[in-house]
Amino acid sequence: MKQRVHWVLPVLLGVVLIAGGCSLFKGPQQKPAPSQPAPQRQAVQGNEPDISVYMHETGEKKTMKMEDYIAGVVAGEMKNDWPIEALATQAILARTFTVQAIETKGGVPSRGTQASTDVKEFQAYNAKEVNDNxxxxxxxxxxxxITYQGKPINSWFHSSAGGITATAKEGLDYKEAEPPYIQSVQSPDDLAPADIKNWTATFSKKEIMDALAKQGHKVNSLDSLEISQKGPSGRATVFLINKTVQVSGPEFRIGLGVSKLKSLLLDKVEFNGDNVIFTGKGYGHGVGVSQWGANKMAQEGKTAADIIGYYFKGVTIEKRWQ
Structure with missing residues (x-):
């Protein structure tokens, strides 16, 4: 369950966090719209394509059928015992990501291939976990x-939205105009593990200062840390360090480690001696499909088209090959 990131500094809602710690105001909660399945249409352009893949583990380049590659991605990004419709959702997301990357930038030009099994540069891949499901x-x-106005979308996904998804600008520092198909919606993430639904992360002041320095924000001490701006979902978008240094929320999270500072949907941040304690919910950037939300919706009888139509607004599911 990996996430990809893009950086920019959005200017959104203001909320200040005093250095000694205080509870953060919640962002505006949106009532979930009735789930409308994404419409489907035939747009067959030929037979199933082959795809060239850089195998990160061995350094070799392989050519395989697109659907075989997608199966390995699904098994790498989602547990293979999850409901079929959740896995089907992940398959459509993975295929969309792959097609969009090939059409817009040729895949992975640095590798001379159309895809890579290195999650840091493309998608996770685990052929060993491919099962009948x-x-x-x-x-x-x-x-x-998935397309919007005939073009493949940015098929973003994450582990758990913590109950509400993010816009692209607040969750990813997305540099372009906000995609119209991305909207903040309530997400049924209650099946997520306890340490994803609610979590705390503790960092020493030195850890934070070192992370800031690596990103070009050198400070000699950490006297205060404030959340100066938040996005529509309530996620921190800008941190203010020592009343003077501004750091974007996604950049700050990346610097501290996205597996430890699990999200920017924060309930509380407080100083405790030489440590700073973050309390929050969810896991990931929060943009697009929540995997745990997809799991819950699938268990409730929703189809992949229902799930995609709920998290991405105004999109179409196109069939590009037989």
Whole structure:
């Protein structure tokens, strides 16, 4: 369950956090709209394509069928015993990401291939975890991608939204105009593990100062840390260090480690001696599909089209090959 990131400094809602610690105001909660399945249409452009893949583990380049590659991605990004419709959702997301990357930048030009198994530069991949569930999910969505006005979308996803998804600008520091298909919606993430639903992360002042220095924000002491701006979902978008140094929320999270500072949907930040304690919910940037939300919706009988239509507004699921 990996996330990809982009940086910019958005200017959104203001909320100040005193150095001694205080509870943060909640962002405006949006009532979930009725789940409308994404419409589907045939847009077949040919047969299933082959895809060239850089195998990160061995350094070799392989050519395989697109659907075989997608199966490995689904198994790498989601547990293979999850509901079929959740796995089908992940298959459509993975296929969309791959097609969009190939169409817009040729895949992974630095590797001379169309894809890579290195999650840091493309998508997770684990062919060993492909089972009958994954194969079924991939086959039932064969050739399907998500489009908006005929073009593949940015098919963002994350582990858990903590109850509400983020806009692209607040969750990813997205540099371009906010995609119209991305809207902040309530997300049914209550099946997520306890340490994802609610968590605390403790960092020493030195850890934070070192992380800031690596990002070009050198400070000689950490006297205060304030959240000066928040986005529509309530996520921190700008931190203010020592009343003078501004750091974007996503940049700050990356600097401290995205597996430890699990999200920017923070309930409380407080100083405790030489440590700073963050209390929050969810895991990931919060943009697009929540995997734990997809799991819950699938268990409630929703289809992949329902799930995609809920998290991405105004999109179409197109079948590009048979």
């Amino acid at each position: 994954v194969k079924k999910a991939v086959e039932m969505t064969r050739g399907m991608i």
